[in-house]
Amino acid sequence: MNDFFDAHWQTWAAVIASGVFHGANPAMGWLFATAIGLQRGSRPALLMALPPIALGHAASILLFTSSAAILGTWLPTGGLHWLLGALLIGWAAWQQIYGHRHRVRVGMTAGFAGLAAWSALMATLHGAGLMLMPVMLPLCSGAPGTGVAGTLSVSLQLAVLHTLVTLATTALIALAAYQYLGLGLLRRGWINFDWLWRGALVATGTLVMAAG
Template identity: 75%
Template structure:
């Protein structure tokens, strides 16, 4: 595993970087955690919301990365690249047309299991795991040494990505709770929906171009 990490350091850096990107997206959980803390007037409520949010996100990521690991070991690289690229672009189109009509909403009294389920659903609907699937291919296909252990690679991806997502989510949630408040979203927060869809389309286009 150490040799694999060294040989594919750029891939692992991309996994960590995507965790920062996901953690900064309000839809991935920091907005809900901050709102929960402010509504209850408790930093502890905010912090207690983070583990189930991270667990749900990890479950969604593991589902997609393990699927990619299995497919990468079985299918030709060219067909997999084209299929995955088309899926990413199609998912972005679905997001643009339909996602706003199917927002998952939970109340401020949601428990651990409900919050974890909400987080998993939001990550899945947004295609969070899809964005990691291209990074899996160099490690799980084409005769890679990692192909013999696809689940091990998938688990490592999930752990690294989830830790960076959790760290980013916690940092932004605490910053908003302690200093900025949710008004920062009205004053100058970037439109993550458009940025997210753009990232899906760009990644999908790159996958097809490199097939």
């Protein structure tokens, strides 16, 4: 197992980096958690919103990474690279044309289940899990164990690590916005994550197809 992690350390580093990237995206949850905290005037309310947001994100990520794990055991590597690359670029195009028409809305009084469902839908519609599917390709080929069981185990570890990093990043930004910066931060020059996100999807898809 240690040899497996040592051999794929760059891939696991990419998982951590993607967690930071997803956590910094307002659409993935920190903006909503901050808004809840500010509306209720309560830091605990902000903190209580984080677990369901993380759970929903993890569910979406696991859906896609486990799918990649299964596909990786059935399809030739070259064909899988082209399939995933085309999906990533196609999803970026869909986001550019139709993404703004499919905003998922949920009230500030949403409970645990509502927040988790909102988070899962947001991550899915933005292609957060799809963005991580290419990371599964080198892991599938070297996963300890055999067949689907081995790759599914790796996909679960990937989803857990990614979610923990995303949660930590989300919490840090949400708390900073709540305590010091406020939501005016977005008006004063926050990064346009819609364009950055779509660019990341296209870049990842292109690299995956080139590697195939």
